[in-house]
Amino acid sequence: MHPLLIRALAVALSIGLYLALAILGAGGVNAYFANQARTALVVVTLALGAASLFVGGNLSAGLREDRGNRWVFAAFFVIGLLGAYLPAWADRQGLWRLDGDAVRWLGVALLAAGGALRLWPVAVLGRRFSGLVAIQPGHELVTTGLYSRIRHPSYLGFLISALGWGLGFNTAVGVLMALANIPPLVARMNAEERLLSSEFGAAYEAYRASTARLIPGVY
Template sequence: MKITPRLALLSLATTLAYLGLAVLGWGGFAAYFAQPALVVIALATLVLAALALCTEGNLSPGEREDKANRWVLPVFGVLGLLAAFLPAYTDRLDIWTLDGEGMRWLGVVLFIAGGALRLWPVFVLGNRFSGLVAIQPGHTLVTTGIYRTLRNPSYLGLLINALGWALAFRSGVGVLLTVLMLIPLIARIRAEEALLHAQFGAEYEAYCAKTWRLIPGLY
């Protein structure tokens, strides 16, 4: 992905808006930044956003796209907005919260680890990684490295990252939103796998036979 001033500005604005909703939910800048764990979460969010700009991920429909799956994008958008605001808001009001400051720091660790796992495959795939379900020009099947045992490591990273965000705010509502994210995520995975099977046939079937879809040992 070529880093342009416009792209960098859009990414910065989106990231700041996301953090702004959390700050609003928490009750303002002074209250939010008085909590050390949340300060780390904010800094980690900015760093991850900056790293994302260094990838070649894109929104290209490529040579062939499953347009029927585009419905998941606005669903992810709505869940993301709710996840930005509600965990902080319910934490401030002590509504359905998980006790213990240790929970916040567990959330920080999961947030950073999940964010790293989310981005790592994007760097590996380069311009083959699209926000759309699509086959890119010169698309090849990656079955080594992080893809040796897991077919969708970036999506696992997304889930861990979202769970970490929820736990940093001790939010039961945030955990529920993470669970709800599985609905569009699994639909997305199935659409991608159908497209890859159509593209690579027996090669992809053999790969699926020796790997896990999302969670090693479970699914």
């Protein structure tokens, strides 16, 4: 089977499961799509999923991998399932509501912006971008563009999009689910930086000293 077709099937299954859980949490198809902002969340999610097929990246262990970090996949999987269902359920229950449709549409905008930021580094790195913490053949230290200011723009995009999804349901439960991604994400960044430091030595340490992990001046 062609690699692109395999990738398309994987993306379709993951997005299908994610959206199905949200629809279930909202009380069914009609209840979910009764709100335009929630409908927009689906449109943006599908568009980002389609775009992800063409930006590159892989799941190769490459030349050298930190296998001890693979536990984060299980953590992200569980958080993802809960993050798909619970905000929609809380929205239906009226639990911890925020401030109306303005919050919902802010969520849609953040989902789109964060998703684009998530995909941009993948497009820049291409086959060097792996879902695993690994050194790839021809691996180079990229320090231009967004990488000149922050070391993990893709992870920043991931957090922004997770927050956007949560806000799209107008409930603080969605915000809490987005924040739940931070501990495994920090563990992932720690593992990546250890591996890159061992590979690039002083060059990476100098780069790390002059940049922020996610937000300049903050972290």
